[in-house]
Amino acid sequence: MAKKITLPQCKEMKKQGKRLRMITAYDYPFARLVDESEIEIILVGDSLGMVVLGYDSTVPVTLDEMIHHSKPVVRGAPNTLIVADMPFGTYNVSKEDAIRNANRMLKESGIEAVKVEGGTRMAPTVRALVDAGIPVMGHIGLTPQTAAQLGGFKVQGKTEDAAQQLLEDALALEAAGAFSIVIECVPVGLARTITTSLSIPTIGIGAGPYCDGQVLVIQDLLGIYDRFVPKFVKQYAQTGPAIRAALGDYAREVADGVFPGPEHSFGMDDEMKGLY
Numbered sequence: 001m002a003k004k005i006t007l008p009q010c011k012e013m014k015k016q017g018k019r020l021r022m023i024t025a026y027d028y029p030f031a032r033l034v035d036e037s038e039i040e041i042i043l044v045g046d047s048l049g050m051v052v053l054g055y056d057s058t059v060p061v062t063l064d065e066m067i068h069h070s071k072p073v074v075r076g077a078p079n080t081l082i083v084a085d086m087p088f089g090t091y092n093v094s095k096e097d098a099i100r101n102a103n104r105m106l107k108e109s110g111i112e113a114v115k116v117e118g119g120t121r122m123a124p125t126v127r128a129l130v131d132a133g134i135p136v137m138g139h140i141g142l143t144p145q146t147a148a149q150l151g152g153f154k155v156q157g158k159t160e161d162a163a164q165q166l167l168e169d170a171l172a173l174e175a176a177g178a179f180s181i182v183i184e185c186v187p188v189g190l191a192r193t194i195t196t197s198l199s200i201p202t203i204g205i206g207a208g209p210y211c212d213g214q215v216l217v218i219q220d221l222l223g224i225y226d227r228f229v230p231k232f233v234k235q236y237a238q239t240g241p242a243i244r245a246a247l248g249d250y251a252r253e254v255a256d257g258v259f260p261g262p263e264h265s266f267g268m269d270d271e272m273k274g275l276y
């Protein structure tokens with residue numbers, strides 16, 4: 001648990017060649033565990049919709065759901081920079097609407113920065129948010145909120161035109177004032193070129209080892225989410241099987257009368273004994 005990193009320090013880390021570590025969290029207990037680690041940034045991701053709320057995509061996630069889940073994360077991680085995704089539909093109507101919704105996220109939940117998906121087309125909105133005093137993290141490559149337009153959860157930037165567009169997207173976001181950019185699911189070499197072309201840090205997910213930082217969904221890292229496991233996921237623990245085994249043991253022991261034992265049960269004062 002180190003001191004909370006500032007936004008300027010994120011840029012400073014890139015200059016010093018130090019890697020930024022980011023992980024998602026959506027509730028108080030996980031936020032506390034992350035806060036005890038050396039991880040610099042928590043993302044309250046809209047992946048919330050898929051890994052916690054059971055939707056099939058991130059599109060249905062609402063502003064109220066993001067705020068609801070950001071609050072306990074803020075309470076649990078006082079020493080970690082907390083960024084939250086603006087959900088689909090809360091920043092694609094107008095700049096004014098984007099500022100109004102981002103204001104709510106910052107004021108009601110206490111997060112410090114927002115993340116929005118999109119490159120060149122979103123740059124004017126990013127500029128408007130930054131000018132309104134709201135720190136913004138960009139997100140390019142596979143942008144799950146618009147995955148339908150991309151043909152699904154697919155690797156992006158595989159053709160020369162698409163790669164060039166992604167580089168331009170990154171430069172546009174930097175020029176618009178983003179303090180950092182998530183690059184999701186792009187080939188290693190392209191992510192490296194984008195990273196060396198920017199002065200702000202890139203944070204990769206499925207974007208290879210040359211980004212300035214990395215991010216993973218915490219349920220993926222812990223092996224809890226098994227509806228799909230993207231290639232870029234490394235399971236650092238098999239928590240899902242451990243939970244399954246524990247639930248099985250509990251169910252069996254209750255059925256067999258093994259749990260609760262005397263050590264989990266309450267007695268009475270001596271004078272009451274015999275009465276009950």
Ligand SMILES: Nc1nc(=O)c2c([nH]1)NC[C@@H]1CN(c3ccc(C(=O)N[C@@H](CCC(=O)O)C(=O)O)cc3)CN21
Nearest residue numbers: 047050051058144153154155217220225228230231232
């Ligand atoms: N649990 C979870 N982890 C995530 O990283 C994540 C979410 N949910 N929900 C929101 C988005 C969706 N993401 C995804 C989901 C699937 C793939 C996936 O299966 N990709 C294929 C690539 C296919 C290709 O070759 O183009 C893969 O095999 O990894 C990638 C990113 C990333 N985000």
Ligand SMILES: CC(C)C(=O)C(=O)O
Nearest residue numbers: 024045046047182215
């Ligand atoms: C996967 C990360 C970058 C994200 O946007 C999310 O968790 O919603």
Ligand SMILES: [Mg+2]
Nearest residue numbers: 045046047085
């Ligand atoms: Mg997201």
